[in-house]
Amino acid sequence: MEKIYLDNAATTPLRKEVIAEITSVLSEHFGNPSSSHSFGRSAKNSMESSRKKIAKLLGASASEIIFTSSATEGINWILRNAIKDLGVKRIITSPLEHHATLHTVEVLVKEYDVTIEYLPVQKEGSLLFSDLESLLKDEIVTLVALMHVNNETGEMIDIERMGQLCKENKAYFLCDAVQSIGKYPFDLNALNLDFLVGTAHKFHGPKGIGFTYMKKNAILQPMIYGGEQEKGFRAGTEAVHQIAGMAKALEISYAKLEEEKEYVSDLKEYCEVQLKEAFPECAIIGKHTFYNIINVVLPFDKSKTAMLLFSLDMKGIAVSRGSACQSGSSKPSHVLAAFLSPEEQQKPNIRISMSHFNTKEEIDYLISVLKTI
Structure with a gap:
């Protein structure tokens, strides 16, 4: 059949070049990237080269890229810590978001003194710029959490315009770019985004690895405490082979x-x-x-x-x-x-x-x- x-x-499905890259790293760079000997340095070099490659492809600085297990992990971290660390009192999102966002804000509103606002949805499944604009006119410390491309309908938002509006109103902007990373050109230095999440298995990379972009002026406390991995933001030994596979997948996706x-x-x-x-x-x-x-x-x-x-x-x-x-x-x-x-x-x-x-x-x-x- x-x-x-x-x-x-x-x-x-994984590209064959990605499978080859993962296999190579598993064989040749198996050391712990936190170890100081040559095996560790080799793994560390592979990982940091991947970080620089991903950052360059997205128009970001390497220091702004934090490796995670998934975009869901990144969304949970940002939403929760934005309240605790950035003083966010309101989250604006939409009923169309992935449950990684929706279920998280439902929990947060019970745990913290935070308000959740949902943008109205139009008949064709789109959101109106004017609805967000009217909500941002007050001076409440706000995080806007919206997906770039809806995972069920494919409907897109204008992240350039949304980002500019958030900047003008001093609101933080989290973009769930899971469906568009690797399929849409990003220049994070030019976009007015504070946070962005992606995951490798949506652009022909391996499962179980993703990344969070965190703009330099929007620093959060760690999501996982322990060692100094990922600049102290996410403790735990990094999956070097997964990271290398993600970087290779993104590199090929943007080349083609x-x-x-x-x-x-x-x-x-x-x-x-x-x-x-x-x-x-x-x-x-x-x-x-x-x-x-x-x-x-x-x-x-x-x-x-x-x-x-x-x-x-x-x-x-x-x-x-x-x-x-x-x-x-x-x-x-x-x-x-x-x-x-x-x-x-x-x-x-x-x-x-x-x-x-x-x-x-x-x-x-x-x-x-x-x-x-």
């Missing part, structure tokens, strides 16, 4: 950015055309969506919802209904529930997320299988 992977917003973006954009357009031709009444969600994500509501009976992904999986096709963190649920996601009507939420939907490894032939096969359901 042919197997087709169209769930790249959940995770991505324009080529792969053009290819994937064409593939997305082809997929949308084929969906509309096969199912004229389908609804593709979003207004300004990223070039590799399609979320489509299909004109099927609601009885098909529970078994849709299973039916596709039995045919070798991997897609999802939204975040992998909520897989297995037949309920509409919190993202879609924020702006779709109850009737629309009852209809089956799938998220198709593509990479340069996919082909038009795979899209054709997906459409042909959907026609049989």
